[in-house]
Amino acid sequence: MSWFDGFEPICRSDVPLRAHTWYQLGGPARWMLTPRDEGELAAVVDRCRKEGVAWRMLGRGANLLVRDGGFDGAVLRLTGEIFEKIAYDGGSVAVGAGADFPKFVRDAFNHSLVGLEALAGIPGTIGGIVRMNAGGKYGEIRQFVRAVRVLNPKGEILTLPAEQVGFRYRHTDLDGFVVLGAVLELEPGDRDAALRRHREIWNEKYDQQPPVSARSAGCIFKNPPGQSAGRLIDEAGLKGFRMGAAEISRKHANFIVADAGATAQNVLDLIALAKDRVWNRSGVSLELEIEVW
Ligand SMILES: Cc1cc2nc3c(=O)[nH]c(=O)nc-3n(C[C@H](O)[C@H](O)[C@H](O)COP(=O)(O)OP(=O)(O)OC[C@H]3O[C@@H](n4cnc5c(N)ncnc54)[C@H](O)[C@@H]3O)c2cc1C
Numbered sequence: 001m002s003w004f005d006g007f008e009p010i011c012r013s014d015v016p017l018r019a020h021t022w023y024q025l026g027g028p029a030r031w032m033l034t035p036r037d038e039g040e041l042a043a044v045v046d047r048c049r050k051e052g053v054a055w056r057m058l059g060r061g062a063n064l065l066v067r068d069g070g071f072d073g074a075v076l077r078l079t080g081e082i083f084e085k086i087a088y089d090g091g092s093v094a095v096g097a098g099a100d101f102p103k104f105v106r107d108a109f110n111h112s113l114v115g116l117e118a119l120a121g122i123p124g125t126i127g128g129i130v131r132m133n134a135g136g137k138y139g140e141i142r143q144f145v146r147a148v149r150v151l152n153p154k155g156e157i158l159t160l161p162a163e164q165v166g167f168r169y170r171h172t173d174l175d176g177f178v179v180l181g182a183v184l185e186l187e188p189g190d191r192d193a194a195l196r197r198h199r200e201i202w203n204e205k206y207d208q209q210p211p212v213s214a215r216s217a218g219c220i221f222k223n224p225p226g227q228s229a230g231r232l233i234d235e236a237g238l239k240g241f242r243m244g245a246a247e248i249s250r251k252h253a254n255f256i257v258a259d260a261g262a263t264a265q266n267v268l269d270l271i272a273l274a275k276d277r278v279w280n281r282s283g284v285s286l287e288l289e290i291e292v293w
Contacts, residue, residue: 003051004074007044010034017066017075017293020058022123023215025264026066026293029075037082038157038180045178046155048074056293057178059128060100063217064291068264071293076178078127083180088113091186092146097127097179101134105198114189115144117198121205121212127179133167138201142167144184151178159183170222170289210249215258220271221286229278229286230254236277243269268292 004011015032018024031053035041048055054073058064078084083098088111095104101124105116118139122129129141130148145162152158153176166173210216221229233239233253240250244266249255256270275286 003047003053004031004033004044007033007040007047010036010040010044015075017058017061017070020075020077021061021064021066021217023061023065023217023258023264023267025068025215025258025262025267027068027070027264029071029073031074032077033074034077034079036080038151041076041078041178041180042151042155042157044074044076045151049155057127057131059098059125059131060123061217062123063128063132063289064293065217065264065267066293067268078125078178078180085181091188093184093186094181095126095184096181097125097130099126100124101126101129108186109191109194109198112188112191113186114191114194115139115186116184117194117201118143120198120201122218123212126182130165130179130182131172131174132170133172134170136205140167144186145182146185147183148174149180149182150174151180153177209252210255210257214255215262216249216255217290219254219289220256220274221254222289224284224286227284228254232278232282232284232286233274236274236281238274238277241270241273243267243273246270248274 011031011033013031014028016028017026033044035044056075058075058077078098083096085096086099087094108116122134133140133142135141148160148165150160223229230253238248239253241248245259245262246266247257248270249257256267278284278286
């Protein structure tokens, strides 16, 4: 008997998480489960809780650094038609948590629904995007979210109005919740104009940052109020600094990029160094934006 008795068809053991994260770093998940519907998902989470198995939700792994030792618990992914469904009702769009965000943005343009061009160039699933309140200088996902469908820590599936999600800078009150989907409200508008704006914002972003194809997890640290984490790290003289095969980006110091042969520990060492140097130089305590498992 194992804790995942009955879930064998959807459970794999020792799954390398490097294959599932943007960084392509880190060790295996002890278990990875891909539930086939919401009922099965609720049952898996319930089993994890009852058996004391640590569990985490995984989207595209675009905001994650997995340690070299891996994650000693269950990693749950929402893939397949049921979790990736998109349903349009005028400007109101219900999107499954597993849907790929950049693809959805383009799909919405094709329905002449605009607004999400403000979030151009942000990889992830709707689940991760909502959970992190992803965004940048032109907007955040919270501006578009009307409601979020969740599995709450009591095991109930319910719909939270946006006001109850606790959206704030790169965070929400959804710790311990599973995001199942979100209802977004988009404006009807001109598809081609939205595409042009999307391209402009994308170009602007990647003029200043490493390309989306680079192995990173986006910005490492949150910007302290009124300051730029990248500038503080740059002023501490760390642009281009390397540990093993990881580097504080020369293009934008709030990015740490992994080259071939890098380890998660290389990235963690650079994080510790940046925190330390910025604290000593500027008296600012940098807070992680990425999650470390
Ligand atoms: C090149 C690059 C550029 C980026 N630019 C930006 C940017 O401009 N702005 C920005 O905000 N972010 C940016 N990011 C970070 C990343 O794109 C976002 O944080 C995004 O929301 C991550 O989504 P994900 O699905 O990959 O989540 P993951 O990285 O897989 O997970 C992130 C967190 O969300 C949780 N989670 C995932 N799915 C669910 C779910 N269904 N239910 C509950 N919790 C869930 C995870 O457990 C974890 O806590 C960038 C990343 C990269 C690699």
